[in-house]
Amino acid sequence: QVQLVESGGGVVQSGGSLRLSCAASGFTFSNFGMHWVRQAPGKGLEWVAFIRYDGNKKYYTDSVQGRFTISRDNSKSTLYLQMSALRPDDTAVYYCAKGRAESNSPGYWGQGSLVTVSS
Amino acid sequence: QTVVTQEPSFSVSPGGTVTFTCGLTSGSVSTSYYPSWYQQTPGQAPRTLIYSTNTRSSGVPDRFSGSILGNKAALIITGAQADDESDYYCVLYMGSGIWVFGGGTKLTVL
Numbered sequence: 001q002v003q004l005v006e007s008g009g010g011v012v013q014s015g016g017s018l019r020l021s022c023a024a025s026g027f028t029f030s031n032f033g034m035h036w037v038r039q040a041p042g043k044g045l046e047w048v049a050f051i052r053y054d055g056n057k058k059y060y061t062d063s064v065q066g067r068f069t070i071s072r073d074n075s076k077s078t079l080y081l082q083m084s085a086l087r088p089d090d091t092a093v094y095y096c097a098k099g100r101a102e103s104n105s106p107g108y109w110g111q112g113s114l115v116t117v118s119s
Numbered sequence: 120q121t122v123v124t125q126e127p128s129f130s131v132s133p134g135g136t137v138t139f140t141c142g143l144t145s146g147s148v149s150t151s152y153y154p155s156w157y158q159q160t161p162g163q164a165p166r167t168l169i170y171s172t173n174t175r176s177s178g179v180p181d182r183f184s185g186s187i188l189g190n191k192a193a194l195i196i197t198g199a200q201a202d203d204e205s206d207y208y209c210v211l212y213m214g215s216g217i218w219v220f221g222g223g224t225k226l227t228v229l
Contacts, residue, residue: 035218037165044223045157045165045208050216059216095164103153103171105210105218109164 002026002108004096009113016086020113022079022096029077030054033099035106036070036081038092038115048094049081050104064090086117121145123211125221131199131228139224140191141209147190152211154192156185159206159223168207169194196226204228 008020022034036048049070050059058070069082079096093114097106122144131137141154148154150172157165167176169185172192182198192211196203209221 037220044206045159045210045220047210047218047220050218057216061217100170103155103212105153105155105170105212106157106165107167107170107176109166111164 002098004098004108004110006094006096006110006113009094009115011116011118012086014086014088014117014119016117017082017084018086018115019083020081020094020096020115022081022110024077024079024096024098027098029072030074032101033104034070034072034079035097035099036079037095037097037106037109038090039095039112040089040092043092046092047106050099051079083115086115088117088119091115091117121213121219123209123219123221125207125209125224127222128225128227131196131203131226133199133201133228135199136195136197137199137226138188139194139196139207139209139226140188141193141211141221142191143211148187148192148211150187152192152213154185154187155210156183156192156194157208157210158203159208165208199226199228201228 051070067085093112095112098108100107124142156169159165173185
């Protein structure tokens with residue numbers, strides 16, 4: 001069965017950097033696009049970034065463009081989110097999600113990793 | 120900038136029917152937006168209910184259905200149950216690789 005396990009979250013100071021990882025199993029990782037979605041405490045879901053199955057196309061929401069970088073290592077079935085110039089409003093649970101084959105919409109979700117940015 | 124709209128909250132009686140909508144501040148939602156719907160309870164990851172407008176995800180009861188109603192995507196729960204009390208989110212594909220979630224709807228079953 002599909003499993004997505006995020007790691008790398010923690011507390012970081014404003015202006016700092018952090019890298020999240022998402023280890024995938026149960027499916028052929030290299031065949032599917034992948035998303036990062038976040039949820040600030042008590043708030044709704046916010047789409048953050050998407051990477052195509054081969055890593056050659058990447059897309060970001062405006063608020064993280066230029067600060068966050070999505071990447072993947074298909075040989076390790078792992079998705080990454082490198083976050084820099086972090087701000088307190090980046091504080092959230094970060095979920096990775098597998099894109100569906102027919103539309104790339106977020107399908108299976110991991111359990112999330114909490115990132116707290118302190119001021 | 121186009122925003123994806125959802126009702127902030129709904130109440131439904133057990134056994135009742137509720138229709139959530141997912142719209143745009145500018146324009147109409149069509150199947151080309153690949154609307155998907157998610158259910159989330161506090162402290163849990165979202166669970167996919169519906170994708171590509173009206174396809175139920177594996178294991179989702181058939182009391183959940185999706186469609187386009189007028190100029191919006193819709194999620195309908197027929198025969199609501201107590202454990203349907205959750206937050207519900209839609210997401211739309213805006214083109215150029217960009218996805219946008221709605222603000223979510225909190226459902227109370229009472």
